[in-house]
Amino acid sequence: QSALTQPASVSGSPGQSITISCTGTSSDVGSYSLVSWYQHYPGKAPKLIIYEVTKRPSGISNRFSGSQSGNTASLTISGLLAEDEADYFCCLYEDSGTFEFGGGTKLTVL
């Protein structure tokens, strides 16, 4: 199984944009468009915000966007709001039918 690497924390001021990276290897993230992103408030159910690298589920704000370059998938949140302060983690679906998760990133809105 691969290990997806995320920064432990990021921060930004209201109105700014931030990007959270999720780095794998050429044999996983780099080979497939199967990364999803989740927003998680402690004690609440994680919420899907991006799937298949760039797609947003219905009802998710277009302030959330996903991209991928090489072995790194990224989540960008634009126009930061106080309510965006949460944990964010990436997830990769692998050929074997398994899922691998990033270590999670705590977003602080200053």
Added chain:
Amino acid sequence: KLQESGPGLLKPSETLSLTCSVTGASFGRFYWSWMRQPAGKRLEWIGRIFTTGTTNFNPSLKSRVTMSVDTSKNQVSLNLKSVTAADTAMYYCARVRCNSDGCFLDYWGQGILVTVSS
């Protein structure tokens, strides 16, 4: 829409048994997955079960894990035998949505904390 339930405290060597009850979301013809997250660590995928009973498990847990599904109650269950302190974690269930490209987890429960302690 997804609610995990079960004992929150177990003794070493006991069997962890959790149930995920699904309401307000389509149950049939989906995989349902279990994950866990020890405090301060990343999520770990435990396995998944289709509503026909087909399963896939994390190789690292396969020898101790079983899953079952009750389509009449819209429930999926997880059993993990011979638990140790290392199995202490938040346990989550989630629905797996798949298309021709791959799969992702579109609905999650809020999780249940399971502690293994003597």
